[in-house]
Amino acid sequence: MREKLFALAERRGVTIEWSSLRMRDGEYRHDLSRIRLRHGMSPRLECWTLGHELGHAVHGDIRTCNDRVTSKQERRADEWAARFLIDLDRYRDVELLREGHVPSMAYDLGVISRGVEVYQRVLERLGDHVYLKPQHGVGQFAARLVS
Amino acid sequence: MAIGGAALLLFATTACSGTTESTDAPQASEVPTELGLVSNLSDVMDAIDAAGIDCGDWEQLKAAADFEESAAGACPGGGRVAMFETESDLEFALDRYDTILTSAETTDLVGPNWMIDSGIGDLEQLQTALGGELVTSGNLD
Numbered sequence: 001m002r003e004k005l006f007a008l009a010e011r012r013g014v015t016i017e018w019s020s021l022r023m024r025d026g027e028y029r030h031d032l033s034r035i036r037l038r039h040g041m042s043p044r045l046e047c048w049t050l051g052h053e054l055g056h057a058v059h060g061d062i063r064t065c066n067d068r069v070t071s072k073q074e075r076r077a078d079e080w081a082a083r084f085l086i087d088l089d090r091y092r093d094v095e096l097l098r099e100g101h102v103p104s105m106a107y108d109l110g111v112i113s114r115g116v117e118v119y120q121r122v123l124e125r126l127g128d129h130v131y132l133k134p135q136h137g138v139g140q141f142a143a144r145l146v147s
Numbered sequence: 148m149a150i151g152g153a154a155l156l157l158f159a160t161t162a163c164s165g166t167t168e169s170t171d172a173p174q175a176s177e178v179p180t181e182l183g184l185v186s187n188l189s190d191v192m193d194a195i196d197a198a199g200i201d202c203g204d205w206e207q208l209k210a211a212a213d214f215e216e217s218a219a220g221a222c223p224g225g226g227r228v229a230m231f232e233t234e235s236d237l238e239f240a241l242d243r244y245d246t247i248l249t250s251a252e253t254t255d256l257v258g259p260n261w262m263i264d265s266g267i268g269d270l271e272q273l274q275t276a277l278g279g280e281l282v283t284s285g286n287l288d
Contacts, residue, residue: 031213062243065208065219065229066264072247 001085001110002043005050009035014057016050025049028056030063048112051081082119085111091119181278184259188218188230191261191277195228198276200268202226215240226267231260244284252285 009016014033021027021038026049028035035053037046055077064070086109098104106113182194192205202222210216217232231237237260244253256263256270258279263270270281 029213062215063211063213064215064240065210065227066216066240066244067227068253069244069247072249076247 002047002050005047005054005084009050009054009057012054012057014054026053028053028061030057030060033057044106044110044112047085047110048081048115051085051111051115052077054084055080078114078118079122082111082115082122085109085115086119182258182261183278184234185230185261188220188228191228191230191258191263192220194277195263195267195273198273200273202267215243222267227264228267229262231262234259236260237262241282241284245286248285254281254283256280257282 006016012033014028014035016035016037018039019036021036025038025041025045026036035050035057037049037053041049056073058080059073059076061073061077064073090109091105094105094108098108102113102116106116109116182191185191188207192202195202203224205220205222205228208219208221208227210219215231215236216229217236219227219229221227231240237257240262241257254265254270256273256277256279258277261279263273263277263279267273273279274281
């Protein structure tokens with residue numbers, strides 16, 4: 001998955017640097033098309049952070065003092081990362097195996113616990129089906145599985 | 148000396164005619180003003196204060212070089228004011244808000260290169276004094 005993230009960054013012309021960031025694990029600068037990652041993160045945290053920052057890059061997010069816009073941008077980047085990093089079939093298998101224990105599921109899925117929680121937020125269970133990113137209108141979901 | 152006297156007379160006439168005109172003008176408090184383009188965040192803050200809305204000791208927010216705003220400030224009781232370098236920067240930001248925010252989430256008073264959010268107080272009262280437009284951002288998808 002790490003390779004897929006790097007390949008996507010390269011395709012989009014986004015450079016990735018490691019730096020001694022303080023107070024945060026990563027940052028995206030739209031004006032420079034650059035992601036910075038904090039040195040010394042665990043592989044799973046680094047993977048999640050890179051996914052999150054790439055989520056900003058994909059959406060062309062710009063930093064702002066507007067709190068509402070900031071929180072939406074952060075949530076959107078989280079959800080993009082979760083959908084990119086977690087495969088729905090694999091998620092289903094791991095959830096069964098780990099009986100829904102989030103830290104164990106995160107370990108198996110190669111993300112951090114927050115990644116699992118975010119992914120669960122974009123899943124909607126209706127009857128025997130699990131929907132990924134359900135919405136109204138045409139194309140009512142990104143994926144559907146029989147649970 | 149004659150030229151100097153004429154100049155003095157002209158000045159006196161101009162000053163008098165100005166005084167006459169201002170007698171017929173409405174009181175200052177009734178006249179809507181336009182804040183227009185600003186070059187400093189404190190210009191907006193001063194205008195808010197002059198409009199009768201007490202922001203208190205506002206705090207300048209740290210806006211790094213890559214932020215879309217050129218400057219921003221927050222009032223202690225809530226409410227934010229943002230300034231953009233150019234009018235097109237502000238328009239670009241508003242377009243972005245429409246794509247990011249959902250269901251008409253926020254209304255701001257928007258001038259040529261400044262923006263005041265509703266947390267600061269009665270935006271209609273501010274609009275009367277500062278001009279600008281009330282803009283609701285957010286898409287309805």
